[in-house]
Amino acid sequence: MGTRRRTAPGTLVVLPVLVLGGCTLSPSEGSSLTVATDAATSALGTADLTVRLLSEGRVPATVADTALLDTTRMLGEADLAVATFVAGDEHDARLRDEVAAAVSDASDAVVHARSWAGAPTRDAAEGERVAVELDDAAEAVDRAAAAVEASGGAP
Amino acid sequence: MKRLLGVALGILTAIGGFLDIGDMVTNAVVGSRFGLSLAWVVLVGVVGICLFAHMSGKVAAVSGRATFEIIRERLGSRAAAANLMASFAVTLLTLTAEVGGIALALQLASSVEPRLWVPVAALAVWLVVWRARFSSLENVTGLLGLALVGFAVALHLLGPDWGELAEQAVGGVPAGEGPAAYWYYAIALFGAAMTPYEVFFFSSGGVEEGWSVKDLAQSRLNVLVGFPLGGVLSVAIAGCAAVVFLPQAVEVSALSQVVLPAAQAGGTLLLAVVLVGVVAATFGAALETCLSTGYTVAQFLGWSWGKWRRPVRAARFHLTMIVALLVAVGVLMTSVDPVAVTEYSVVFSAVALPLTYLPVLVVANDPEYMGEHVNGRLLNAFGLVYLVLVLLASLAAIPLMIATGAGS
Numbered sequence: 299m300g301t302r303r304r305t306a307p308g309t310l311v312v313l314p315v316l317v318l319g320g321c322t323l324s325p326s327e328g329s330s331l332t333v334a335t336d337a338a339t340s341a342l343g344t345a346d347l348t349v350r351l352l353s354e355g356r357v358p359a360t361v362a363d364t365a366l367l368d369t370t371r372m373l374g375e376a377d378l379a380v381a382t383f384v385a386g387d388e389h390d391a392r393l394r395d396e397v398a399a400a401v402s403d404a405s406d407a408v409v410h411a412r413s414w415a416g417a418p419t420r421d422a423a424e425g426e427r428v429a430v431e432l433d434d435a436a437e438a439v440d441r442a443a444a445a446v447e448a449s450g451g452a453p
Numbered sequence: 454m455k456r457l458l459g460v461a462l463g464i465l466t467a468i469g470g471f472l473d474i475g476d477m478v479t480n481a482v483v484g485s486r487f488g489l490s491l492a493w494v495v496l497v498g499v500v501g502i503c504l505f506a507h508m509s510g511k512v513a514a515v516s517g518r519a520t521f522e523i524i525r526e527r528l529g530s531r532a533a534a535a536n537l538m539a540s541f542a543v544t545l546l547t548l549t550a551e552v553g554g555i556a557l558a559l560q561l562a563s564s565v566e567p568r569l570w571v572p573v574a575a576l577a578v579w580l581v582v583w584r585a586r587f588s589s590l591e592n593v594t595g596l597l598g599l600a601l602v603g604f605a606v607a608l609h610l611l612g613p614d615w616g617e618l619a620e621q622a623v624g625g626v627p628a629g630e631g632p633a634a635y636w637y638y639a640i641a642l643f644g645a646a647m648t649p650y651e652v653f654f655f656s657s658g659g660v661e662e663g664w665s666v667k668d669l670a671q672s673r674l675n676v677l678v679g680f681p682l683g684g685v686l687s688v689a690i691a692g693c694a695a696v697v698f699l700p701q702a703v704e705v706s707a708l709s710q711v712v713l714p715a716a717q718a719g720g721t722l723l724l725a726v727v728l729v730g731v732v733a734a735t736f737g738a739a740l741e742t743c744l745s746t747g748y749t750v751a752q753f754l755g756w757s758w759g760k761w762r763r764p765v766r767a768a769r770f771h772l773t774m775i776v777a778l779l780v781a782v783g784v785l786m787t788s789v790d791p792v793a794v795t796e797y798s799v800v801f802s803a804v805a806l807p808l809t810y811l812p813v814l815v816v817a818n819d820p821e822y823m824g825e826h827v828n829g830r831l832l833n834a835f836g837l838v839y840l841v842l843v844l845l846a847s848l849a850a851i852p853l854m855i856a857t858g859a860g861s
Contacts, residue, residue, distance in 0.1 A: 333861070336704065343703035344710055347717070357716040357724060360564040361709065368707035 467679020473738030474554030484694030488621035498646025513659030521752035553791025594737025600730030644803030
């Protein structure tokens with residue numbers, strides 16, 4: 299009986315702490331700039347592979363469209379991470395702006411890629427332009443990631 | 454000849470039915486981040502599920518009764534009720550993940566928003582559970598699930614550096630990853646391989662199909678050959694992600710990414726084969742989890758249950774499954790990400806696992822139920838080692854989830 303009395307309040311405290319702890323640390327809500335560059339790298343890598351496979355006729359348009367839609371969700375997570383990042387000083391603010399610009403370019407490139415992939419007739423030259431845009435966006439994200447890493451990792 | 458065909462069919466359906474959305478997503482996520490450094494967990498998980506399914510199948514065949522009937526009788530109603538609540542919640546979460554997985558797979562084939570597919574998928578699951586014979590639903594989805602062999606073909610066609618993959622497999626925690634995330638995903642993989650619903654389905658299926666002691670050999674063969682080959686497919690999925698995504702620092706977080714390596718390796722044909730496998734595997738697992746929700750509740754409460762009875766003779770059993778499907782649909786219609794549901798479901802499977810594993814181990818050693826078929830020394834030695842593993846995984850899962858932000 300005594301054991302039950304001691305256990306119940308303990309459980310009432312521990313369980314909410316565990317549940318809330320899990321919620322507050324949800325990966326999609328991380329506010330670090332590293333989270334943003336990692337998500338953008340994943341999105342652009344996936345988009346690049348998808349566009350290449352679609353150009354070569356190795357994936358149907360439905361799969362390419364879904365994969366590119368998923369990359370926009372990843373970029374949404376990157377965008378959220380940048381938007382919720384609190385800059386401690388001017389250096390952090392510059393880093394945030396660089397990452398935000400890179401994520402924005404990445405979003406434009408992926409939206410263009412999805413538009414090309416969903417077109418009734420896909421123009422090969424346009425496909426090459428899409429691939430170049432994705433490469434450029436990936437380079438910008440790499441540069442931003444390197445800057446974040448060089449600063450010792452943003453908070 | 455007929456018996457040989459029966460054995461072959463059992464093994465093939467065990468291979469095709471081994472993988473579900475949890476296995477596919479978790480293995481691809483792990484492959485893209487850790488390479489094959491966690492392949493050993495798949496081996497540990499496969500041995501564990503073989504042991505677990507063998508014991509529960511033996512209990513069903515010898516006693517003629519399913520897991521939850523015995524859990525209630527052996528542990529008493531209060532302990533069994535706690536067990537039921539945890540097991541049912543995890544099975545419901547897994548059912549939600551599987552229905553979401555069907556919707557995502559159909560989105561890949563149609564480009565139609567998955568929320569439009571969710572009610573269709575749930576309706577199809579209900580119709581099959583309502584109308585199809587038990588053996589048909591098990592065999593058809595299991596055989597079609599064999600199309601996931603496409604991932605093994607894709608890995609071969611990608612022409613990886615096998616030496617590098619072998620180095621990853623024995624290399625421990627990769628550079629750039631922390632030990633907490635490594636162990637969190639180890640538990641997720643373990644939970645994906647040893648989901649409680651598989652045992653409810655396996656033991657209840659034994660009763661549905663009227664297994665007796667003379668069927669023990671075939672049941673053992675299905676488990677000991679089929680499940681390890683299913684485990685090979687799990688490793689192939691991780692291998693594909695490790696070859697295609699790991700070098701690009703691309704982290705898998707969507708089902709569409711899981712199938713891209715198949716397209717890269719074998720074009721649209723191999724992709725189509727793999728998509729058939731993904732739909733069959735998720736649909737088969739949705740059927741199994743849906744039935745498991747009905748089995749657990751009906752067996753605990755002493756209601757009539759079973760596919761061998763007409764629905765009107767097991768109304769509450771069927772009603773439970775309908776309610777479970779409606780809850781799954783309701784959750785998915787909130788726009789929750791089915792992949793996130795899947796990732797949580799495999800971790801919570803590991804948390805709830807001791808609640809099912811321990812009673813099965815206890816009953817498999819009880820001569821009152823098992824007579825001369827109680828576990829031998831070797832089986833018990835393995836059983837105790839796995840009891841420790843299952844407890845460790847269960848205790849560590851939530852702290853690691855918090856410490857790593859669910860593996861991020």
